[in-house]
Amino acid sequence: MALFDARRRRNAIAMALSLAATGFGLAWLVVVLGVLLWKGVGGLSLAVFTQMTPPPGSDGGLLNPIVGSLVMTTIAVALGTPLGILAGTYMAEYGRYDPLTTIVRFINDILLSAPSIVVGLFVYEVMVARMGHFSGWAGAVALAVIVVPVVVRTTEDMLTLVPDTLREAAASIGLPRSLMIRRVAYKAARAGMVTGVLLAVARISGETAPLLFTSLNNQFWSANLNAPLASLPVVIFQFALSPYEDWQKLAWTGALITTLAVLALSIAARVLTGQRKPS
């Protein structure tokens, strides 16, 4: 009986611990988001979206970094998505049994988790150092390098889920393979592929490290992609570490905006497929 009690006791302790661990994990989410709301909401106003970043000590907003982030994110998605979709298409359609696919999948999965600061160094070496100056283009390319593996992964996964009977039906009515892929397979996998792009946008919206030495930062309004360009994460980084209280306040507001955007995107991606995020 003593053994029975000991086993039951051990079980109860383990279960209590697992419950506590779950509470611990959830508590962090609540604490981080709670603090963010608490500190960030106060600064939310129309001025944040209509005015430029201020010099210390005066009022201002986050218009130029918000626009800079939007521009670079758009270009990054425009550059990275087609490449990612094409590569994913090869892996799922043409080269399903090709050894090249196994290698690309392996390398892509590594790129998916590779430190983003290394991507920043890479783009610095091939673009910034060559051109001799920081630029919005370099920032967008760095983000595109992060977009590609996310899109490759989801495209391949989603195309693999498309039943082969659909492909055979398309082939039997004489559709060439490329048309079958574009008209039938893409259509069937569309929701999943859009999810991939949304996840990629969510991922790069908060990325700071690859922008630090590619697009750098810009205190002023700029639409010139050949010059340093402000972005929300880099401005948050700079303002948060500054000694000025109004800058720190703007940093919190910017952090809130970024987080809300990122979380909205990742929740939208989930709703769209009803599936779990691929790791």
Add this chain to the structure above:
Amino acid sequence: MSGLASRAEALRRLQRGDATFRWMTRAAAIAVLVILGGIFISLVHGAWPALRAFGFGFLADDTWNPVTEKFGAAAAIYGTAVTSIIAMLIAVPVGLLIAMFLTELCPMWLRRPIGIAIELLAGIPSIIYGIWGLFVFAPFLQQYVQPAVIGAFDGIPVLQDVFAGPPYGIGLLTAGLILAIMVLPFVTSISRDVFEAVPPVLKEAAYGIGCTTWEVSRRVVLPYARVGVIGGIMLGLGRALGETMAVTFVIGNAHSISESVFAPGTTISATIANEFTEAVGDLYTSSLIALGLILFFITFIVLAAARLMLMRLNARMS
């Protein structure tokens, strides 16, 4: 006749289009390899002056002096290792326990919401963890936790050195704790997935001979899912090693190797983030890129090992 010719022409066009599309997809797939190769080559190219100047001593030297242009990576490597170890020591047991809760204990209707909530932790951008760590978490640790811990271990050999003051708030431990929160969702979600993939028959058999939930998890589920769990842990470790922004805010950026986990330090990624744009002189820049090369090399090996394990698991399952 002309109908036939135009038909042949249309077919040729389709064939050409088919070949072009196929060629484009293959080129895109190869481009993924080129990106990785490009990263590696450009880092080696950028790091070359520093590697030539310092040789393998770069890895073991802990001086980092921009004025005399003496650089060594030891302090940054040490900080990266210590913060990652702290993160994994916390994230692995907690993540496994949460995964166990989600697969064995949690009522069905709550599993999905809790799973998503934990995964949202991975969705929060790292700079948010950084700003939160600097303004909220570090002051909290400095005021309430660190003085108590320093007091508690005072006079105990070894431990009094590991937890030696003064309480700065920022430092290796703070960075490690924040990394633990960031890595937790990776360990949890992969562990949960592999736990769920354990055949129910195995669990039912164990329950049938009277095992408790804990015994089933510990003796049946965990051994069966071992490869996947280790893969998930390695994936989390890869993240912890390369994480930049969250660490940069709270590490203190001090190029020194200290016994105490309360002391400020630096990591490879934090050094690059902090100093790269301010680096003057080719050797300084090159040394920072050499740090990046070391980081890339370490994470590549860790992530490759993780993927190989997960691939082996997938092969076994299908």
